[in-house]
Amino acid sequence: MAQLKENKTEDKLTRQRDAVLQVIRSREDHPTANEIFQAAREHLPTISHATVYNSLRFLREAGLVHEIKFGDGASRYDRETDRHDHAICNECGKLVDFDLPQAADLIQAAARKSKFQAASVHLTLRGICPDCRKA
Amino acid sequence: MAQLKENKTEDKLTRQRDAVLQVIRSREDHPTANEIFQAAREHLPTISHATVYNSLRFLREAGLVHEIKFGDGASRYDRETDRHDHAICNECGKLVDFDLPQAADLIQAAARKSKFQAASVHLTLRGICPDCRKA
């Protein structure tokens, strides 16, 4: 699963990869691969499905985008790569970023309890978003 | 999404549902729907794919099992239904339960930051599990 990068061209930001990155950077929300594919096609009409997935893997491994996987279907992609937490609406599925530094502080305690060597921690709140609460 | 149970037979633990529940209860780990299907067939050879999914939904809504959805493929099912946290190994994908009560305590702060009405919080640690650390 872990791979070293040794080739010269392996770290290139090609036209397709850049188009994918620009789509993600231009959006406040967390688009799915398919939404990114649709948007990228407006600039690069021949870009393929597989290339979007390949580009997303490349950008994720390069640390340029953040992948969010909560079941509920497709992975979503986030331009925010700093550590942060997520809230998910149980009604409409909306996904919102926020940062709770106290969650980050629990990393040592979590490592101790789980016996894992910690890489990152991340808190998920489930509840009702402001819009759904109104409705 | 929320549904009230009003019919007489709707809350019955049928033979198929019970077989699925027993599979989950008999395991320390977190099987996928497909693993549960394979195991349930040993006791109930005619049970179908769809019935396993229907049973899992039923058991989840009844609070008898806990569904865990981290991308990486299929939902996993957990006999532990009390609030708890998860650690996921970045190497081998192993999923381990633990409880960090301090994470539960952050629910109010998380609700305040996200503006959501909170239902639950849950912390996810990513890192390297003890087995992979050895290897």
Place this chain on the structure above:
DNA sequence: CAAATATTTAGAATTAGTCTAAATCTATAA
């Protein structure tokens, strides 16, 4: 330029999960 390597493409394949319609089961009321 030519060879080697990397990337992209289109479409097939895979996997998880849902849907459908027919068959079966269960509870109940005449």
Place this chain on the structure above:
DNA sequence: TTATAGATTTAGACTAATTCTAAATATTTG
């Protein structure tokens, strides 16, 4: 007990997300 209505199960079709494959294209380097 029998008829029937409602619930459940079944097999298989279907959908959606993602990965794989093999051929075509592009890029780098000697």
